[in-house]
Amino acid sequence: MSPVPSHNRPHRPLYAIALRLIAVICLSIMFVTVRLADARGVHVIESLFYRQALALPVVFAWIASTTGIGSIRTRRIGVHATRMAIGLTGMALNFLSYILLPPAEAASIGFTMPIFGTILSALILREATGIHRWSAVLIGFLGVLIMVRPDAGHFPAIGVAVAIVAAFVTASVSLVLRELGRTENAGVIVFWFTLLSVPPLAVGMLFYGQSHDPVTWGLLLLIGVVGGIAQICLTAALRWAPVSVVLPMDYSTIIWTTLLGWAIWGDWPMSTTWIGAALIIASGLYIAWREHVRARRPASAQ
Template identity: 85%
Template sequence: MPPLSSSIRPHRPLTAIGLRLVAVICLSMMFVTVRLADARGVHVVESLFYRQALALPVVFAWIMATTGVRSIRTRRIGVHATRMAIGMTGMVLNFLSYILLLPAEAVTIGFTMPIFGTILSALILREATGIHRWSAVLVGFLGVIVMVRPDAGHFPAIGVAVALSAAFVTASVSLVLRELGRTENAGVIVFWFTFLSLPPLGAAMLFYGQGHDAMTWALLLLIGVTGGIAQICMTAALRWAPVSVVLPMDYSSIIWTTLLGWAIWGNWPMATTWIGAALIIASGLYIAWREHVRGAASAT
């Protein structure tokens, strides 16, 4: 089923914003829970497996209640497999970034994804990228430098490298999603990503799976459920409003992750983290605004 054209989509911006906020809060909870599970001896492969396995019933139930089971049929299984491979790589790196860095630091570096997206669009898709967006890219990377302060040595270099790699790979996924979105419903994309990831993760579980106590199982359950709800809400939000309306809500994740990090571990970001976050967020929002302007201009 092709996605609805923007001209016939219902427009309920407050509903879309609410759904996106729920998605962002769930993602913040998921990533913080991954860090908690790691502290209890859970291997990252286990977190990934239960994230996908427990999210699949949630995603499938949502599809059954909306577009129906027939909607998951696809003729582009190869592209879905490519999206899965790149997406799982990004998920591994994202999980590791929250293990290696404090939550507020990991989420802030993750905000560089639109910056890498702009670079990849220019280099791979040959999209015209003017001085405005290149300036935003430079401001974003300046924000990373201000936040990390390489000379100070207070951030683990491996953690920063993993977080930046996660943002780069996630930006790469967006290019594949752009291609898939031309013919595939958003629910179909979510389903096949989750479903196709289970065989390789299941094979890996033969080596890394282990028993846990009740509290650790509860954390793994929370990872899967919050991940599934987040995917559904992010997809549903785009049914009620365009990306330009809901995207700013993603940046609220720094609030939720900071509050969770403070409540659980007593960590509060340094002043340079807030300054760097402001620069990175401003860069991402400006890039999104320029995309909106270009889209509106091409439609007229």
């Protein structure tokens, strides 16, 4: 099933923004719950498995009630498998970043994804990237340096490294999604990513799966359900408005993760975190704006 051309899509920006906001809140809950589950002895492989396995019926039901089961047919299973491998790696690293770092700091470093996306687009896709976007890239990395202050040792170096690599891998997924998006509906991409990731994770469960108490099972259930809802809302939002309209909602993650981290662990970000996060967010929003300008005026300077 081919994607609906952008000029034929319905336009309901407020509805799309609301869906994106729900998705971001669900993702924040999911990441914080992964941290809680880790504290109760849950291995990251278990969190990943239940995240995908429990989300699968949610995603399948959504596709069945919207585009229909027949829409999941694909002739590009190899590209979907590549997307799964990279996406699952990124998800694992993102889970680990929230385990190793306070939620607000993990979320803030995750905002560097558009920065890495710009670098990869320039190096791999050979897209024109002028002084505007390169300046935004430098400002974003300056924000990371201000936030983590590597000389001060506020945060474990391994946690910072994992979070940065997670952002890089997540940005790499966007390159594969661009290719898939030429022929595949967004819902189909979500379905095959979820389905194809279950078998390798099931193999991992043979080594890391274990029994848990009812509270821990409840946390694992929550990870899967809110993760599935987030995927659906992220995808559905793009049916009603372009990325440039809904993207700013992603940066509200810093609000939800900060509030959850404060309520659960008493973590409150340092002033350097707020300053660094502001620079990273400004960088990401500027890059998104330049992408919007580039889409509208491809011949102009980038």
